[in-house]
Amino acid sequence: PCSGDGTLRKNPEVWSRWNPEFGAGLHMLQLRLALRAIALLRVGGCLAYSTCSLNPAEDEAVVA
Numbered sequence: 001p002c003s004g005d006g007t008l009r010k011n012p013e014v015w016s017r018w019n020p021e022f023g024a025g026l027h028m029l030q031l032r033l034a035l036r037a038i039a040l041l042r043v044g045g046c047l048a049y050s051t052c053s054l055n056p057a058e059d060e061a062v063v064a
Contacts, residue, residue: 001026002051021053023055030062 003023030051037047051058054064 001029002053003055004052013039021055023053023058024057027057027061030058 003018003026004011005018008014014049034047034049041043041047049063053059
């Protein structure tokens with residue numbers, strides 16, 4: 001799940017529901033999902049994390 005703010009140009013309906021707090025509100029959910037994925041990785045495994053957001057709270061802050 002992400003706010004989708006990275007798709008605003010090609011997905012105009014995102015504008016009607018977007019607000020600055022939306023992405024910040026998803027941070028904890030995204031962090032919990034990433035931590036769970038890490039816990040399930042095999043030793044030596046690789047986790048790819050990606051969103052369609054440009055919000056640092058949804059990207060860099062999750063993987064930092």
